[in-house]
Amino acid sequence: MDDLFAPSDVSWTPVSPQLASVRRVSAAITAGVFGIAALLALGLTLGWLYGVLGLVVIAAVFGWSWVLIGRNQRSWKYAEREDELMVSHGIMFRQLVVVPYGRMQFVDVAAGPLERAFGISTVELHTATPATDAKIPGLHPDEAARLRDRLSALGQSQAWGL
Template structure:
């Protein structure tokens, strides 16, 4: 069953471990804001005990997401074949996206403020069918630039026959 989502006949490239750090900072900000807001609202309206309990629930959510983010980051990988790009990710719900180079319309490279601070970027491939769009988060900027240029060149070269 594993060969269905991660074919063994290709050389897989993992994404940067910095992706987990970015997502953990996002989770810490989200759970921190939820925890403080809930603490104040519940503390002022009901009792500070309920606010404290809410804070404990938020800390538990942060701990749970901390573990899941690491596992999710390790599941992301991509491979370049002669005629197509493969992107695989997911732990519980696994997904393998195969994008033929000739079907690509354009390639995006994006990096938000946290991604830029951690030195990573996301490459996103767009096709005519949104179901076959693919993204590869957590790439070093040099690798994202190389992949963007290579995919654009291969997409342009192989689209001439369509």
């Protein structure tokens, strides 16, 4: 079953561990905002004990998400083959996206404020069918630029026959 989502004859490249850091900081900000809101809303309406209880529940959910974010980051990988790009990710719900270079319409590179602060970016491939679009988060900017240029060149050279 593992060969279905990650063929062994392919040389996989993992994404940067900084992806987990970016997602953990984002989760911490979200948990902090919801924690303060729960503490105030429950504390003022039902009593401070319920506000603290809500804060403890949010902290437990944040702790669990900390673990899941690390596992999810380690599942992201991509491979460049002769005629296609393969992107695999997921722990419980695994996904393998195979995009032929000739089907690519354009390649996006994006980096939000947190991603820029941690020195990573995301490469997204667009095809005519939105369901086959592939995204590779957590790439070093130099690798993202190299991948963008390579994929664009391969897409252009292989699309002439379409």
